[in-house]
């Protein structure tokens with residue numbers, strides 16, 4: 683069972699930061715006065731939007747100092763949680779602006795101030811996935827894989843069906859490249875891997891003679907001219923390959 687909201691970025695549920703709490707009245711005894719002063723510094727930082735940054739002079743930083751002196755201090759506990767939310771909100775706003783560097787910086791500062799908090803770890807994951815989604819959206823679209831089929835790469839002019847030497851692999855046209863990745867080979871042979879830019883391919887054509895009964899064809903570039911045979915002997919692969927690699 684997925685938790686509620688699974689698949690939704692956690693940052694989508696972050697609320698605007700709450701208004702700053704009321705200032706604290708000065709106190710008489712020195713420790714109470716120090717706590718009151720730190721609470722007010724924290725409040726001031728919060729008002730300025732310095733939730734986590736700069737770490738030492740942030741609302742989280744001051745709240746931590748108060749809690750070190752007075753672990754039960756509710757004012758500091760609330761201010762700290764509101765400040766964490768404020769930092770998350772800033773990170774979320776940065777994500778929306780696609781300013782991932784700022785989002786990471788805020789999240790890293792929060793993580794450094796409050797190590798081990800799973801909500802902050804979650805925020806960091808959200809930033810990474812938003813960044814990945816943005817990268818994916820920027821990538822050029824279009825068919826990624828145009829043609830792929832298994833083929834024999836002929837090592838002699840004798841067809842594999844007639845026990846000619848070969849390696850067997852996959853021919854693919856993708857992203858403007860014709861690739862052959864060998865997977866197995868006949869006795870005494872070895873596998874090949876080829877990668878040609880389609881712009882260098884001069885001809886992909888069915889052979890008149892070599893393995894012609896199995897729809898043997900050749901791939902020719904300026905420096906390469908080799909014969910292949912579709913594993914299933916289908917002629918349809920040749921025209922598909924030629925048209926995919928001529929684009």
Ligand SMILES: [Zn+2]
Nearest residue numbers: 835849873874
């Ligand atoms: Zn080969």
